[in-house]
Amino acid sequence: MVTIADVAKHAGVATSTVSYVLSGKRSISPETRQRVHASVDALGYRPNASARALASSRSNVLALVIPLRAGMHVPVMMQFATAVVTTARRYDHDVLLLTADEGATGLERVQQSSLVDAVVVMDIELYDERVPLLRALDLPSILIGFPLDAEGLTCIDLDFVRAAELCVDHLADLGHQRIALLGTPSAVYERQTGFAHRTREGFRAGVDRRSVHGVETPCESSHEAVLKTVEQLLRDEPELTGLVVQNEPIIGPLLDVLRSLGRRVPEDMSVLAICADDVAEGQRPRLSSVSIPAEQIGQQAVELLIGKLDGLAPPAGTLVPAVLTARASSGPAPQLDRSTTA
Amino acid sequence: MVTIADVAKHAGVATSTVSYVLSGKRSISPETRQRVHASVDALGYRPNASARALASSRSNVLALVIPLRAGMHVPVMMQFATAVVTTARRYDHDVLLLTADEGATGLERVQQSSLVDAVVVMDIELYDERVPLLRALDLPSILIGFPLDAEGLTCIDLDFVRAAELCVDHLADLGHQRIALLGTPSAVYERQTGFAHRTREGFRAGVDRRSVHGVETPCESSHEAVLKTVEQLLRDEPELTGLVVQNEPIIGPLLDVLRSLGRRVPEDMSVLAICADDVAEGQRPRLSSVSIPAEQIGQQAVELLIGKLDGLAPPAGTLVPAVLTARASSGPAPQLDRSTTA
DNA sequence: AGCGGTTATCGAAGCGCTTCGATCAATGCT
DNA sequence: AGCATTGATCGAAGCGCTTCGATAACCGCT
Known part of the structure; x- marks a missing residue:
């Protein structure tokens, strides 16, 4: 050597x-x-990395806490992770992988042993147990997602409230009167995951503002669940003409189910998704969607974090603006004269 | 401190x-x-991790090289990654995430800077550029997947040859005469990815041994591609009654396509998949499959690696036995009297 | 010529830990 | 009783690097 x-x-x-x-x-x-x-x-x-770290008290390693929990969509997580690693490397840092099941303990461990200089935490809940710890721990951090109380923390995320509002507006503009939010699995809500709650919040606000009728339902990620949920939805709301989906894995099955129930997209039912662009474009018909710019968020997260390590004061919260791209799955509301039996 | x-x-x-x-x-x-x-x-x-590493020349960190390449199925990667991290933690190690796009350079870097003690490499190609490097580098490693020449390396993987043979045998036992392997995207073959080639190899061997007629085709991971590929397949082989699929993301679309083409599963067409158990069970009908025990493989990989670090001589190659579970998607071959036009 | 102020370099201390003799007491053996 | 052996502990060296004065050479001033 x-x-x-x-x-x-x-x-x-x-x-x-x-x-x-x-x-x-x-x-x-x-x-x-x-x-x-x-x-x-x-x-x-x-x-030698250890010698350098010992002498300078800087390991040049970031920790990435990645969730492995029910209802999270894996490809999106991976996009975040990839962006984080790639960007970190650009700033001469490496990335240590922590699983969320080590939870708060893991954060404490890596900090106390000086393994990492800073940490990127994903999948933030409204009342996240890691939040008070992060506040106390004096370990620079960035959260991808917003807890309810973000005081003293640096957070970044897509503006999910606005994302949902955009969807509602788009449908309302097209004349839809009765719309639904087909959400994440219920476990995600029960866990009080920030993005799911904020989307719901935005949906409610949009529906109120536009004076349309809106209903919300969680949906598990299996083909059967989609079928059952949609059937129930149509039974409760026979005149439903617009659907906002926030649940990537069910997008394919959902389109199947609508087809099998004889609802054409977009003629009978407009569908909007909050999902990655490539997923939206991979469907038939191509889905109108608000995209989740995972790569951009991951990259920006690391840049904020590196800035923090260099002593810069980062903005407390960064909301990445939501952008809706209209594709083929949304169209004018149909006339309300059809008799539907589910 | x-x-x-x-x-x-x-x-x-x-x-x-x-x-x-x-x-x-x-x-x-x-x-x-x-x-x-x-x-x-x-x-x-x-x-203090750095001090300990400096003094003992052991960082207690493993590197995990994760592929982010075309055609790889993300959820399976994540299962591997999770198993690796979880198991590593059990042996008091952490995991550094390396992306494959850093390639051989990344391996050299982490070793020369003593950042990691050993490395887990995924997504191995038959002629992998990292293989000679790993042989030269004197960095303990384990490959998840087999290169063509595994001399001097420790490898572990599912026995994909056997997996394909089991599928062929299962179909042949049910009386199927004309079967197809619907494979990974062609990029995966072109890259000479080990598991895809070995599956093909096993398919060919099985077909030969059982004297049935077999064709193979790659398939891209979009709905359209599946449709086109299957139509082409049925045009070329109108009397096809069995399908072996090795391409997780197209499983849903494939079943759709078959349905839309009027082929009932399993009455008209038996479908076997090489995929994770939960995916197979999430389909309608539930798919007969050879499962990919990602968690087991990831865990065992780390255990072999830790053993190596402790001076144990590991087996050169570990093939995890393939197991076929018959579910609802495979049945006896139909009578060959239908006239099919695709 | 002499002075303060740069600029470029050196030497040494020290980061927090492991590890290698060395020491010392207690033990077992003849 | 005397000696080698074992067990428990200590002290110091050193892992490879960063960083903090210190030093020396040089600059332009007065």
């Missing part, structure tokens, strides 16, 4: 000089700098 | 004694041990 001392000897300088060349924390003459760089290359020197 | 010296002082012993109590590498009298443990608890001591 080649150490900084080897490089120093090879370049004919002190180890501290090599260190300063590499960190740029003191000015070094161009000649020495070049000589050192040459030696680094010649010897293939790589700083 | 409380250090080992604080603990030592509090317990009235030398720091080395504290260290030995914690590591168990030398015998310590029961009284001292208890006293030290009491002090550790009283002060809330946690060893």
Whole structure:
């Protein structure tokens, strides 16, 4: 193993000089700098991460707490994770994977052992047990999602309230009078997951504002559940003409079910989804949707976090604006003269 | 921050004694041990990871190289990842996330900087560029998947050859004469991904052995592609009665497509999948399948790796036996008197 | 010529831990 | 009783790096 001392000897300088060349924390003459760089290359020197971390109290590692819980949609999580890792690398950091089942304990552990410099936490609940801990822990953090009380924390997320409102507005603009929010599995609501609650909130606000009739129902992620839920929905609301879906895995099954129940999309039923763009475009018909810009959020999260580590004061909350893209699944409300039996 | 010296002082012993109590590498009298443990608890001591790593040349971190490439099915990856993290934690290790796009470079980097003790590599190609590197690098590793030349490497994977053979046998036993393998997206074959090739190999071997007629086709993961591929398949092979699918995301669409083409499952067409059990059971009809025990494989991978770190000689290759579960999607071959036009 | 102020470099201390002798007491053996 | 052996503990060295003065050389001033 080649150490900084080897490089120093090879370049004919002190180890501290090599260190300063590499960190740029003191000015070094161009000649020495070049000589050192040459030696680094010649010897293939790589700083030892532990030694560096020990001496500088900076590990250059971020922790990513990834949820593995019921009802969470995996591909989206992976998009977040990928964006986080990729961006972290761009800032010369690595990413340690923590599973949410280690919960608060895990956060405490990695901080107390100085394993990581900062932490990205996903899947935030309104009353998240990790929130008070993060406040107490003096470990720089960013939450992807908003707890109810975000005081003193840095959070970022899609503006789900607005996302739902956009959907309601879009449907109302098209003349729909009776619409429904087909939501996440009920476990997600019971856990008080922020994004699901905020979407519901936005849906209610939009429905009120536009004076349309709105109903909400959770939906489990199986084909049968979708069938049952939709049947129930149509039984309760025979004149339903618009659907807002926030539940990626059921999107395919939902379209099947509507087809099998004889409801054409968008002629009989307009469908809007809150989901990743590629999912929306992969459906027949292509779905009008508010996209979840996971990559952008993940990237921005890391950038905020790195900024924090560099002493910058980040904004307390960042809401990524929701954007609705109209595609083929939404259209004008049909005339209300059909007799429907589910 | 409380250090080992604080603990030592509090317990009235030398720091080395504290260290030995914690590591168990030398015998310590029961009284001292208890006293030290009491002090550790009283002060809330946690060893500093960097210091420990520096002094012992062991970081207690494993790297996990996760693929983010075209055609890979994300939920399965996540199951592997979760199992790896969970198991690693059980052996007091953490997991650093590396994305495959850093490729060989990333492996070199984490090793040369002593960031990790060992590495788990997923998504292995037959001629994987990382394989020669791993052989050279003197970084303990385990591959989830087999390259063509696994000499000197430790690998583990489901026995995909056998998996495909089981499927062929099952169909042949039911009297099917003309069957097809509906495979992964072609990018996965082109990349020479091990599991896809081995499945194909097993399919061919099975077909030969049982003297049935078999065709193979890759399939992209979109609804349209499934439709086109299946139509083409039925045009080429009108008397096809059995399908083996190795492509999780298209399973839903495939069943749709068959339905829309008027092929009942299993009356007209038997469908076998190589996929996670929960996916197979989430379909209508429930799919007969060979399951991919991601959790088991991930766990075993880490255990082999930890064993290696402890100096145990691991088996060169571990093939997890394939198991076929017959459910509702496979049945006896229909009589061959129908006239089909696709 | 002499002075303060840069600029470039060095040397040494120290980050918190592990680990290698060394020490000392207690033990068992002849 | 005397010696080697074992068990429990200590002290110090050192892992590879960063960082903090200190130093020396040089600049432009007066």
